[in-house]
Amino acid sequence: MAAFLSILPLIFIMIIILWLVAVNKRLTRKSLTLRQSKLIFVGYISFLLIATVFSLFLPSSEAKLIKNLTLREDMTDNLFMKAQQGGFSSIDQQRISQSWEFPYTGDSLTLSSDYYDEGILIERTNELKGKIEVYFIKDWQALGVNSVSMDVSEYTPDMDVEMTSDTLMVVSPEEELIIELAFSELAFPMKQMIGESQFGHGYSSSGSRFFYIRVPQDLQIEFSEYLYVDYVNN
Amino acid sequence: MVLNMDSTIPIYVQIAEWLENEILNGNLKVDEKVYSQYKLADLFTINPATAAKGLNLLYEEKILYNKRGLGKFVSSEALDIILEKRKNQKLKGLLEEAVQEAVRLSVTNEDLLEMLKEIMKESKGE
Amino acid sequence: MKVIECEGLVKTYGSINALDRITFSIEENTITGLIGRNGAGKTTLLKVIAGFWRETEGRVKVFERSPFNNLEVSMNSIFVDDMMSFTYTLNLKEVLTEAQAFYPNWDAKLAEGLLEYFNFNPRLVHQSLSKGKRSTFNMIVGLAAKCPLTIFDEPTTGMDAAVRKDFYRALLKDYLFSPRTIIISSHHLDEMEDILEDILLVDEGKKVLQLPVDEFKEYAVTLSGKTAIVMQILEDKDVIYKRNIDLDSCSVVVRNNFSHESVKRLGINVSPVTPSDLCVYLTNQAKGGIDDVFNQSKSV
Amino acid sequence: MSLTKVSLSNVVLKQYRYKLKAYTGVFMALMVVQVIGILLSIAGGGSGSFSNNVYTLDVTVSSSSLVIVLTMIWAFMNAILMTTKSYREDDFTFVSNRLSYNLSNMVFLLTACIIGAATALLSTGVIRILFYLIHDVDIFLTLTYQVAIGDYFAGALATLLYILLAATAGYLVGMMTQFNKRLIILLPVILVGLNYVVQSNANPGFVNILKFYFMEYSFTVFLLKAIVTILIGSGLAILLSNRLEVR
Numbered sequence: 082m083a084a085f086l087s088i089l090p091l092i093f094i095m096i097i098i099l100w101l102v103a104v105n106k107r108l109t110r111k112s113l114t115l116r117q118s119k120l121i122f123v124g125y126i127s128f129l130l131i132a133t134v135f136s137l138f139l140p141s142s143e144a145k146l147i148k149n150l151t152l153r154e155d156m157t158d159n160l161f162m163k164a165q166q167g168g169f170s171s172i173d174q175q176r177i178s179q180s181w182e183f184p185y186t187g188d189s190l191t192l193s194s195d196y197y198d199e200g201i202l203i204e205r206t207n208e209l210k211g212k213i214e215v216y217f218i219k220d221w222q223a224l225g226v227n228s229v230s231m232d233v234s235e236y237t238p239d240m241d242v243e244m245t246s247d248t249l250m251v252v253s254p255e256e257e258l259i260i261e262l263a264f265s266e267l268a269f270p271m272k273q274m275i276g277e278s279q280f281g282h283g284y285s286s287s288g289s290r291f292f293y294i295r296v297p298q299d300l301q302i303e304f305s306e307y308l309y310v311d312y313v314n315n
Numbered sequence: 316m317v318l319n320m321d322s323t324i325p326i327y328v329q330i331a332e333w334l335e336n337e338i339l340n341g342n343l344k345v346d347e348k349v350y351s352q353y354k355l356a357d358l359f360t361i362n363p364a365t366a367a368k369g370l371n372l373l374y375e376e377k378i379l380y381n382k383r384g385l386g387k388f389v390s391s392e393a394l395d396i397i398l399e400k401r402k403n404q405k406l407k408g409l410l411e412e413a414v415q416e417a418v419r420l421s422v423t424n425e426d427l428l429e430m431l432k433e434i435m436k437e438s439k440g441e
Numbered sequence: 442m443k444v445i446e447c448e449g450l451v452k453t454y455g456s457i458n459a460l461d462r463i464t465f466s467i468e469e470n471t472i473t474g475l476i477g478r479n480g481a482g483k484t485t486l487l488k489v490i491a492g493f494w495r496e497t498e499g500r501v502k503v504f505e506r507s508p509f510n511n512l513e514v515s516m517n518s519i520f521v522d523d524m525m526s527f528t529y530t531l532n533l534k535e536v537l538t539e540a541q542a543f544y545p546n547w548d549a550k551l552a553e554g555l556l557e558y559f560n561f562n563p564r565l566v567h568q569s570l571s572k573g574k575r576s577t578f579n580m581i582v583g584l585a586a587k588c589p590l591t592i593f594d595e596p597t598t599g600m601d602a603a604v605r606k607d608f609y610r611a612l613l614k615d616y617l618f619s620p621r622t623i624i625i626s627s628h629h630l631d632e633m634e635d636i637l638e639d640i641l642l643v644d645e646g647k648k649v650l651q652l653p654v655d656e657f658k659e660y661a662v663t664l665s666g667k668t669a670i671v672m673q674i675l676e677d678k679d680v681i682y683k684r685n686i687d688l689d690s691c692s693v694v695v696r697n698n699f700s701h702e703s704v705k706r707l708g709i710n711v712s713p714v715t716p717s718d719l720c721v722y723l724t725n726q727a728k729g730g731i732d733d734v735f736n737q738s739k740s741v
Numbered sequence: 742m743s744l745t746k747v748s749l750s751n752v753v754l755k756q757y758r759y760k761l762k763a764y765t766g767v768f769m770a771l772m773v774v775q776v777i778g779i780l781l782s783i784a785g786g787g788s789g790s791f792s793n794n795v796y797t798l799d800v801t802v803s804s805s806s807l808v809i810v811l812t813m814i815w816a817f818m819n820a821i822l823m824t825t826k827s828y829r830e831d832d833f834t835f836v837s838n839r840l841s842y843n844l845s846n847m848v849f850l851l852t853a854c855i856i857g858a859a860t861a862l863l864s865t866g867v868i869r870i871l872f873y874l875i876h877d878v879d880i881f882l883t884l885t886y887q888v889a890i891g892d893y894f895a896g897a898l899a900t901l902l903y904i905l906l907a908a909t910a911g912y913l914v915g916m917m918t919q920f921n922k923r924l925i926i927l928l929p930v931i932l933v934g935l936n937y938v939v940q941s942n943a944n945p946g947f948v949n950i951l952k953f954y955f956m957e958y959s960f961t962v963f964l965l966k967a968i969v970t971i972l973i974g975s976g977l978a979i980l981l982s983n984r985l986e987v988r
Contacts, residue, residue, distance in 0.1 A: 097777075115530045118765035125772045126860065133866030139873050139881070196794055222795065236796055236879070258796040263878040265803040265869050268862070270903055271896030274960050284791035284798060325655055326635060353617045360610050362472055363617060364638040368655055411705075419708055493833065494986045504744055510983065512838040516747040524988065526830045528763030539762070542755050543835040545745045589744060 160220045161291050164202055167313055169293060172218065177293075178237075179217040183244045186211050189301030192294075192308055194251035197240065200291035201251075204313040205298045213249070214295040215242050222288035226264060236260050237290055251292065326361055330369030335378065335397045338389055345391050349379060376400065442469045444590055444622040445490055449499035452485050452646075459485040461646035462499065467624065467639070472616060474637040474654075475626035476720050482646040483626040484522070487594050490624075491520040503590065518590035519544070521583035523576050523598040527567040533578060534563035537585070544586040546619075552585035555611065559604070572599035580608055584615050593625045597632075609633050630717040634658075640716065644724040657716050662701070665692035666709035674704060682722035694722050749844075752836055756845035757852075763831060764849065767819050771857055774815045778808035779864050783871045803872045805865040809900055812861040813907035816854055820911030823850065824919050824982075833987045843979045850908045858901040895960045902967035906954070909974035916978040920985060 160172055190213070192201065217240050224233045241252040267275070296302065304310050324332075334350075337343045350358065355366035370387055373379045378396050379387040390396075417427045445467040452460040459482045467473050477483045488494040489501055492508035492515055501508060508514040527536045533556065541547040556563060559577050570578060576599050583591055593612075597605045613636045616623060627633060630640070640657045642649040652660060661681055664671055668691045679696035686692060694714055701711045714722070782803060791798040822828060823846050832842050873881055917924040939949045957963040 114532070115535070115762055115765055118530065118769055122765075122768045122772060126863075129860055129863035129867060132870055133863050136866035136869040139869060198794070224798065226800075231880070233796075233880070238796065253794075260796050260798050260880060261801075261876075261878040262798055262880045263801045263803065263872060263876050264881070265865065265872065267896065268805045268809050268865070268900065269955075270809065270899035271893070273955065273958060274895040274899045274963070275892050284789075284800070286791070286793050286795070286798075288795065290795075325658055327655055357614060357617055359635075360613055361635045362613070362638045362654065364471070364653065365635070365655060415705060415708070418706070488986075488988065492838070493988045495984065510838045510840070512747050512749060512752060512836070512841060513744065515838055516752070516836045517744050520988070524830070525834055526827070527834060528759075528831055530763055530765045535762075539759055540835060542758070543752075 159289065160218060161200055161202065161289055164218075164291075164293055165311060165313055167204075169204065169313070176218050176220070177216050178219045179239060181215040181242055183213045183215070183249070184211055185213045185244070185296075185300075187247050187300075189247060189303060190296065191248045192251070192302065192304035192310060193248055194253075194308060196253045197251045198307060199309065200289065201304075201308060201310045202291055202293045202313055203302060203310060204293065204295045205300070206295055207298050209295055209297045211297070213244075213297075213300075215249070216293040216295075217242075218291055218293055220289040220291065222290075223286065224260075224262075225283070225285035225287075226262070233260060234288070237288070240292075242292075249294070326359075327365050327368035327372060330355060330359070330361070330366055331372045334369065334373060335401075338378070338393050338397060343389050345389050345393065347389050348385070349387050349389060351386055443467065444469045444504060445624075446502040446505075447486075447490075447499070448501075450486075450489065450496055450501050451498035452482075452489055452494065453497040458646050460489070460496075463643065463646060463648050465641060465648050465651050467622060467641075469622055470620040471638045472612075472623045472625070472636060473639045473641055474630060474633060475624055475641050475643065476628065476630050477626075477643040478628060478724050481643050481724065483643060484594055485646075486643065487520065487592050487624065487626060490590075491515075491518055491592055493520065514590075516545075517588055518592060519583055519586045519588040520592045520594065521579045521596055522594035523572070523579065523596075525575075525579045525582070529566050529568050532564045532566055533561055536567060537582070540582055540586065544588065546587035548585045548587055548619075551615065552581055555581045555584065559607075573601060573604065574599075576600050577604055577608070580611075584611060587615075587619055587621065589621050591621055591623045593623070595626060595628075597627065597629070605632060609636050612636065630720055631715065634716050640720075642720055642723060649723050654716065657719070658713065659697055661694050661714045661719055661722075662697045663692050663694050663712045663714055664704060664709050665712070666690060666707075670707055671709060674707065674709065681719075682725065694719070747836075749841055752838075752841045753844045753848065756832065756835075756837060756841055757848045759835070760832075760845060760849040761852070764823075764828075767853055768856070770819065771812070771815055771853070771860065774811050775808055775857075775860055775864055778805075778811040778861075779867055779871070781811075782807045782864075782868050783875060801872075801876060801878070803868050805861055805868060808864045808868070809858075809861045809903065812857045813904050816850070816857060816904045816908035817911035819853065820850055820908040821915035821918075824912060824915030824978075826919070829919075830988055839983045839985060839987075840979065843975075843982055846912070847975055850912065851905070854904045854908050855901060858897070858904050861904070862897055862900060899960070899963060899967075902964070902971075903954075905971055906967055909971045909978075913974045913978045913981075916981045916985075920981045 160176060163169075164172060219234055219237045222232065222234045222237050223230050225231075236258060238254045238258040241254070243250045243252055266272070302310070334343070337349075343349055349370070352363045352367040352370055355361070355369070356363040359366070370379065374381060374387060376396055377390055378393040380390045381387055414427070416422075417424075422430075443466045445465075447466070448464050449462045450460050450464070451458060451462055461482075463482075463486065475483050475487065485494065489496050490503055490508060492503070492511055495509045503511075503514050504517060506514055508518075531539060537549070537552045537556070540552075541549055556578075559574075559581070561574070561578065567575065567578060576596060580593070580596050583593060583596070597608060600608060609632065612623070612625075616636075625633060625637075634640075634654055637654050639651060639653055641651045650657070650660070664674070665686070668685070668689050671691055671693055675693060675695070678699065680693055681696065682694040684692050705711055782805070789800045789802070791800065829842070832845075914928065917928065935950070936945060944952070954963070954966060957966060
C-alpha cells in the first residue's frame with residue numbers, strides 16, 4: 082500500500098503529461114504552424130541558454146567554503162586547547178564575541194545551563210577580587226553538506242549569562258537560530274555517474290565555542306555533572 | 316463532337332461512325348492521317364483502348380489503312396465502303412423494324428410489299 | 442506485362458472472408474474500374490495490393506513482388522482514399538513539397554496547376570478542408586505522384602458533379618500524357634465507364650467478371666415482352682435477372698450469346714443493359730431484387 | 742513507366758525529415774512539460790533539515806532531477822503516441838514500409854530525446870536563477886561538486902540514456918498494444934511476473950529492476966546495460982510491427 086501511495090503522484094503526473102501531449106496535437110492543429118512552433122521552440126532554447134550563462138555569474142560567494150577542513154589554522158590550533166594551556170591572553174580579541182563582569186563575594190558559585198553542554202573553562206586567578214569575568218568565545222563552526230564544508234561561524238548564536246545569588250546560569254537564545262541554506266545539486270544521472278549516493282544528503286557539523294570564566298582564586302565552584310567544565314592549568 | 320454516352324450504341328461504334336461522318340463530310344480526305352487513339356481519347360474523354368477499338372473497326376472494314384509507326388490513314392475506297400455499309404445497315408435495319416411492326420399488327424407480307432411499292436411510287440412522283 | 446497478379450487470394454477477418462479466393466490480373470498501363478457493392482471487398486483488395494494489409498492465403502504479386510511491407514512496391518504505388526491524412530503542421534503547398542521528396546516522378550507543375558484550378562488556398566491545412574475539397578486534394582496528390590501503380594479508392598467521395606467530371610477528365614488526360622496502371626474503385630460506374638479500359642466486378646470477396654468495358658456493355662441484353670413468349674425462349678439462355686412488369690409481361694436480363702434476329706422475330710424487344718445496371722444485377726445477393734421484399738410483405 | 746529503385750536509408754531519411762516538420766507538437770509538449778518541471782522544482786525543491794544545538798539548518802535543494810524525470814515521462818508518452826494509428830496513417834500516406842517507418846520513428850525519437858536531454862540539463866541554470874530570486878536564503882550554495890569535464894559528459898550521456906530508455910519502453914509498449922489490444926491486459930501480468938522472477942530475498946522484483954539501472958555506478962557498465970536494453974526493446978518493437986497492418 083505504501084509503495085502504491087508513493088507512486089501515486091507519479092501516475093498523476095503521467096496522466097497530466099499524457100493529456101498535455103495528446104491535447105497538444107489537437108491544439109496545435111489550429112493555432113500553430115510549423116514556422117510558429119519552430120520560433121517558439123528556438124525561443125525556449127535560447128532562453129535556457131541565456132539563463133545558463135547568467136547562472137554562472139550568480140553570487141555563490143555567500144558561502145564561505147572551506148577547501149580543506151584539516152588545514153585551517155584556527156581549527157587545528159584549537160582555541161580551547163590554547164586557553165587551557167594558559168594562553169587566554171594571546172587569543173585574538175575578535176574571537177571573544179561577548180564578555181560580562183559580575184561582582185561576586187560569595188564563597189561558592191554554582192554553574193548551570195539550560196541547553197548549553199559545551200566547553201566551560203575556569204581560570205582561578207589572584208588578579209580578581211570580588212568579581213567574576215565571563216567571556217564567550219566563538220571558536221569555529223563548520224557545516225558539511227555532502228562533500229563540501231563551509232564556515233558558518235557567523236551563524237553561531239550569541240549566548241547570555243545570568244547571575245542570581247550564587248548561581249551563574251548560561252542561557253541559550255530564546256529563538257532557535259535557523260540557517261536557511263539553499264544549494265543546487267547535480268541531477269540524479271550525474272550523481273550516479275560520479276558515484277555519489279543518490280538518496281538523501283549528508284549533513285555534518287563540527288565546531289567549538291566555549292565560555293571562559295575567570296574567578297577569584299579561592300572560589301568554590303559547583304556544577305552539575307552534565308556540564309563539561311575544565312580548569313586552566315597554571 | 317459530343318458522343319451520346321447514354322446511347323445504347325457502344326462508344327467505339329459511335330467513334331467509328333463519327334470518323335465515317337468526318338470522311339463523308341470531306342473533313343478527312345483520302346490518304347490523310349486520322350486522329351490517333353490518344354487524340355480521340357482526349358477529344359471525347361474516353362479510354363484510348365476504346366478509341367483504338369473504333370479505329371480498328373474501320374481498319375477491319377478497310378476504310379482505314381495502317382502505316383507502320385505513323386498511324387492510320389484514310390484509304391482510297393473509304394467513301395465507297397462507308398456508303399455501301401450505310402445502305403446495307405441502315406436501310407436493312409429500318410426494313411427489319413417495318414417487318415416486325417407488320418407482324419405485330421398482323422399485316423400480311425403481300426400487304427406490306429404493296430405499301431412499300433406505293434411509298435416508292437409517291438416519292439418518285441415528287 | 443502484368444502489374445498485378447492475384448491467385449486464390451484470401452483475406453480473413455475473424456471468421457469473415459473479406460476476400461474469398463479471388464484470382465485475376467491487371468495489365469500494365471490500363472485503367473481498371475474495380476466495381477462492387479458496399480462491403481464487396483474492394484477496399485480490402487486494394488489495401489492488400491498496396492501492401493498495407495497482409496494476405497491471409499493465396500498469392501498476390503505487384504510488380505512481380507509480394508506487396509506487403511515491400512518498400513519498392515510502396516515507392517512505385519500510391520493509394521488514394523478519403524482517409525488519407527496529412528500532417529496539420531504543414532499547409533497544402535508544403536504538403537505537396539514534402540510529397541515531391543518522396544516520389545521520384547512527382548509532377549510539381551501539374552500539382553500546382555490543379556491546386557490553382559480547383560481554387561485551393563495553398564496556405565490552408567488539409568484537416569480544415571471540407572470533405573469534397575479533401576478528396577480533391579487527395580486526388581491531386583494521387584495524380585501528381587505519377588506512380589506506375591496508382592490506386593484510387595472511392596476517390597470522388599464528397600465531390601460535386603462538376604468536380605467529379607473534372608476529375609475523370611484530369612485523370613484521363615494525365616493518363617494519356619504519362620500512361621500508367623490505374624485502378625479506381627467506385628460504385629458509380631456510369632460516371633466513369635468511358636475512361637475505363639477494363640472492369641473488374643467483385644462481390645462477396647469473389648471476382649464476378651473481368652472484362653473490357655466494351656465487352657462488358659455487350660455482355661448481356663434485356664429481353665422484354667409477353668411473359669409466356671419470353672419464358673419459352675429462356676430454355677437455352679443464361680438468365681441473370683428477372684422482373685415482372687405486370688401480370689403478363691416481363692423483362693429478363695440474359696447473357697448476350699445468341700442471335701438477336703430469331704428472338705426479335707418472336708416480337709420480343711431486345712435492348713442493351715447499361716454496365717452499372719448489369720453490375721447491380723450480377724451482384725444481387727437475393728435473386729429477384731428489392732421488388733420481392735415488397736411482394737412478400739404484401740402477401741403476408 | 743519504369744520502376745524506381747529504392748534504398749531503405751534514402752526513404753528513412755525522407756521520412757525522418759518529414760517527421761521533423763510534422764511532429765512539432767512533440768517539441769511543444771516537451772516545452773510545456775519542462776516548464777512545469779522547472780516551476781515544480783522551484784516551488785517544492787528537495788528539502789531537508791538538520792539540527793544540532795547550535796543552530797537548525799533548513800535546506801532547500803534545487804536540481805534538474807524532476808525536469809529529467811518529467812522528460813523521461815514525456816519520452817515514454819510520446820513514444821507510445823507515435824505508435825498509434827493516427828500517427829502511423831500520416832506515415833503511410835507516402836512511401837513507407839514497416840522497417841523504414843520504425844527506423845525513421847527511432848531516429849526521430851533519438852533526435853527528440855537528445856533535444857529533450859539537452860534542454861533538461863540546460864534547465865539547471867533557469868532553476869538556479871529562479872531559486873536565487875525567489876527564495877530568501879542565508880547561504881546560497883551553487884558550487885557543490887568539483888566535477889571533472891569527463892564526469893560531466895558521462896552524466897549528460899547517462900541522462901540521455903535514461904530518457905532513451907523511457908522512450909524505448911514507451912515505443913515497445915505502444916507497439917505491443919497496437920499489435921494486439923489484448924496485450925494491454927497482459928502488460929501488468931508480465932510486469933508482476935517479472936517482479937517474481939527477479940526478486941531477491943532483500944528486495945521485491947521491481948526494486949531490483951530499478952537497481953539494475955539506477956544503482957549502477959560504473960559508467961561503462963551502465964552504458965552497456967542501457968544500450969543493450971534499448972537495442973533489445975527496439976528490435977522487439979520492429980519485429981512486432983513487421984506484421985502490423987496499416988491504414
